[in-house]
Amino acid sequence: MKFKNVAATGAVLVTVAIALSACSSSSTTGSSTTAAPSTTAAAEATSAPLDASLTGTITAGGSSAQANAETAWITAYNAQVKGVTVNYDKSQGSGGGITNWLAGSYDFAGSDSPLKADQQTSAQTLCGTGGGLNLPVYLDGVAIIYKLDGVTKLNLSTETLAKIFSLAITTWNDPAIAADNPGVTLPSTAITTVARSDGSGTTQNFTNFLSASAPTVWTAPASNTWPITGNVSSQKGGSGVVQAVGAGSGTIGYADHSAIGDATAATINKVEFSQDAATAAFAAGATTVPTATGDLSQKFDYSKLTGTDVYPIPLVSYQIVCSTYKDAKQAELTKSFIGFVASTTGQKVAAKNAGSAPIPDEMLTKVLASLATVK
Known part of the structure; x- marks a missing residue:
């Protein structure tokens, strides 16, 4: 069985039209744009309106599984927020991403597994007593x-x-x-x-x-x-x-x-x-097992991943953020970018360009709620 994945070759297919699809029928206030409510849009996970006036740099890295999705997310995000540079280093792998994030080198880490107990304890030094939050944003296999x-x-x-x-x-x-x-x-x-x-x-x-x-x-x-x-x-x-x-x-x-x-x-x-099949696996076997308030770590019960329409080796990948940032500006930038990633539109961008399965809207709503508590 051959997989043909254009994103894997480095070709990003995302267009401004797709990136802005959530805002196609919108009302505008200042530099922010938000979708007008509709019967269809009501069921979608929508982040806070993107502030096009934001400027600055986000530094992140980790999961190579997220690499193609990150490229597409950054392109789509920058179609709306041109003043923010997002640097994502895929060469570190999940382990390196967490290590660099804990060291304070990254604003967020990409990881295909959530923080372990000792890492969550270490995160309190970086992020305060609330520690880190594992936010599932990428579903694949x-x-x-x-x-x-x-x-x-x-x-x-x-x-x-x-x-x-x-x-x-x-x-x-x-x-x-x-x-x-x-x-x-x-x-x-x-x-x-x-x-x-x-x-x-x-x-x-x-x-x-x-x-x-x-x-x-x-x-x-x-x-x-x-x-x-x-x-x-x-x-x-x-x-x-x-x-x-x-x-x-x-x-x-x-x-x-x-x-x-x-x-x-x-x-x-x-x-x-x-x-x-990846979506079916998430629905059948994923359970939230939080390690901190607002954390959304997922654990699979593989005994439930049976049947011809359920892929037996799913992969959920996270963006790991601080519950409290030492720099309020970096918190604002990080929340803006990950808010887009965790929106229905952001998930469609990843699905089109990386071939991933969209995280279900019910979970995305929880991700956005946790992200809103980040300070």
């Missing part, structure tokens, strides 16, 4: 990509996937893989797994899934650092994994689906990734 000569369609069950990545299965013609793919001729090629070398929320999500869904096979811990050593090719960033899989033979790896470009992706339990 972990894609399993491979390169195997002569095999253009591949299905992997959860248990087989766990055996491959734990190195219990070492050749492509293993009986377990054959059982998942009746009628497919599989070569005896050795399997090389490709994993992230950096601290990665994508790794955290993937190992969360393996640990919860195949605990008798996957006995390694769920972690944001890859826990298996041996015949593993370690690569920095999702793009590094995708490049290594594509350059190899008999390779298999994992990455956020928006990053995989033209790579061939396996179906998991016969389910192909789609935006609808």
Whole structure:
């Protein structure tokens, strides 16, 4: 199965018309524009009107999964707020993003996993007693990509996937893989797994899934650092994994689906990734588990992610902000940008350009409510 993702190639398709779609029938006061209420718009999550007079710079970074969405969000946001520069460094990965944010280098961090308990404690030094807020703004899935000569369609069950990545299965013609793919001729090629070398929320999500869904096979811990050593090719960033899989033979790896470009992706339990399947996974299995007042950390119950229309390895990514900023100006700029990201319009921009699934409006409304408490 081939994914064609134009955003992954760096082409941003967002247009001013799309960016301003929430304001197409609007009333204007000063430099701010807000959509006039309608039956359709009433159900949408709308942020505070964007203040086009804002100026300044937002510095952020982290999740490489968010990279294509960030590019599109920044472009769309700057179509309305031209005086604010938003710099997002995707090279850090989720782990580096959180580390730099805790050090005070970033105004917000992008992360595919929420703050851990010790990180939330550390955040109180930066953000006051309220700590940090994990705000879910990006919904996608972990894609399993491979390169195997002569095999253009591949299905992997959860248990087989766990055996491959734990190195219990070492050749492509293993009986377990054959059982998942009746009628497919599989070569005896050795399997090389490709994993992230950096601290990665994508790794955290993937190992969360393996640990919860195949605990008798996957006995390694769920972690944001890859826990298996041996015949593993370690690569920095999702793009590094995708490049290594594509350059190899008999390779298999994992990455956020928006990053995989033209790579061939396996179906998991016969389910192909789609935006609808990711949305169905969020609806079926996501629960809010807050770590602080206003926090919206999500936890998946993978036992509920079954059926042919539910993607079994969803990925929710966050923008992590302070509950209280030391610099009121940076708080204002950050709230403005993330308010756009967490609006229905912002989610449509990401869906069009990164292929992500929009966060449900009910959750976006909660995100905007939490963002409104930031000082």
